[in-house]
Amino acid sequence: MTDKELFYDELLEAMHENPLFEGASFVEREIPKNNGIWEGIEIHVPKCTxxxxxxxxxxxxxxxxDExxxxxxxxLADDIGKEIYRENEIVAKQFSSLMRQEKDFPLGAAVVSYEAxxxxLKDLPYERIEDLAIYPKMYVAPDASIRITSSxxxxxxxxxxxxxxxxKKxxxxxxxxxxxxxxLFSDVVERDGDPEITSALMPSSTESPMFVLTNKERHDGAAMIACPEVLQTVHELMGDDYYILPSSVHEVLIVPKHIPLLxxxxxxxxxxxxxxxxEPIDxxxxxxxxxxxxxxxxxGTITEEREKLPGISRESRHIR
Structure with missing residues (x-):
């Protein structure tokens, strides 16, 4: 074991033992960067946003x-703990300031893997959907949001x-x-900037049996599958039952069942x-x-009749 590998374990242990991290959870993450993958630790301290x-x-x-x-x-465990509380206090003050403005900040939803x-998620109000979890966030600016914690x-x-x-609404x-x-065409045009040339090179949009379901920002757009009205609308547009392929937390692919794909x-x-x-985080x-x-x-799973999403089926019962 190298010194850096030993330090990783020692830092994790030191944080577990430090009173500043009482009740905290530590999630080991792989963080992609330009120069490779970083081994990271995501820290969640109770009541800290x-x-x-x-x-x-x-x-x-x-x-x-000689240290x-x-x-x-x-x-460093002590420094990290103090910095988390300092940053949390700053965020709390900023949030209180926003609330005093008596503005209605819009809410949105995001979906993630529950297990990962x-x-x-224990600190947030969330709802399980199969192996996923849907949670709320608040937009405090057009391109900035915060998770809504239970506190x-x-x-x-x-x-x-x-x-x-x-x-969800x-x-x-x-x-x-x-x-x-x-x-794909829109992405290429945005990147290359010449729609006429791109159009000549791209195949017709009718050739793809797949559809993309996301939001206007294409950020956290996979949360659409938590909205009963969205699933129903897609079903009506497709005129068929369909498969949902999770591309990332930002979008999913829709494939109608009449398409001959195994x-x-x-x-x-x-x-x-x-x-x-x-990327692992997505x-x-x-x-x-x-x-x-x-x-x-x-x-592919066989389940008893049940309501997986509130509002879709009145007859079936909800099973957690």
């Missing part, structure tokens, strides 16, 4: 001459049920549903894309989902 990701590998360079690895770990994020619910005078309902209003080729091949494609093309799931006009479920 700030959840930084630190890189022990980079922090090792702060080691002083032991254990001493370095304990010193369950530690920090913030009293600040905005809403219950868990109310904030999730409002977040607002999310549905920003629905974007386009053919995959049309999305479920096994789609599952393999999703796993391959996740491994090769999607991965949603390795599963393929299906929607039959009433229920959303993991494709």
């Amino acid at each position: 700030v959840a930084p990701i630190i890189s022990p590998d980079r922090m090792y360079d702060l080691r002083r001459p 032991s690895i254990r001493s370095l770990a304990e010193r 994020n369950k530690e920090w 913030l619910l009293s600040e905005i005078h809403m219950t868990k049920e109310e904030v999730l309902k409002e977040a 607002n999310t549905a209003k920003n629905m974007v549903f386009k053919n995959l080729e049309e999305i 479920l096994e091949d789609m599952q393999k494609t999703v796993r391959q894309i996740n491994e090769e093309s999607v 991965r949603l799931s390795d599963n393929v989902y299906e929607f039959d006009g009433r229920n959303l479920k993991i494709a």
Whole structure:
């Protein structure tokens, strides 16, 4: 074990032992950077809205001459804890200032893998959808949002049920549903800037059996699958039951069931894309989902009749 590898373990242990991190959860992450992958630790301290990701590998360079690895770990653990509380206090003051403006800041929804994020989800109001979790966020600027934690619910005078309902309702209003080729064409035009040349090179949009479901910003757009009205609208537009392939937390692909594609091949494609093309922090799931006009479920599973999304089926009962 190298000194840096030893420091990683020692820092993690030092934070677990430090009173500043009482009740905290630590999620190990792979963070893609221009010069490779960083091994990071995402820190969630109870009642703190700030959840930084630190890189022990980079922090090792702060080691002083003749300082032991254990001493370095304990010193930095203390510094990290104090910085989290300092930043959280700043954010709390900024949030209170925003609330005093008596403006209505719009809510939105985001969806993530439950298993990969369950530690920090404990501090948020969230709802399970199969192996996923939907949670609310508040837009404090056109390009800036904060997660709504359980402790913030009293600040905005809403219950868990109310904030999730409002977040999903607002999310549905920003629905974007386009053919995959049309999305690809738009991306190429945006990159290259010449629509005439690009149009000549791109195939017709009618040639793709796949569609993209996202939002106008194409950020956290996969949350559309948590909105019953969106799933129903897509079902009506397709005129068929359909599969949902999770491209990332930002968008999903829709494939109508009349298209002759094997479920096994789609599952393999999703796993391959996740491994090769999607940054770990943006991965949603390795599963393929299906929607039959009433229920959303993991494709290929046999389940009893149930309501997977509130508002879709009155007869079925909800099972957690």
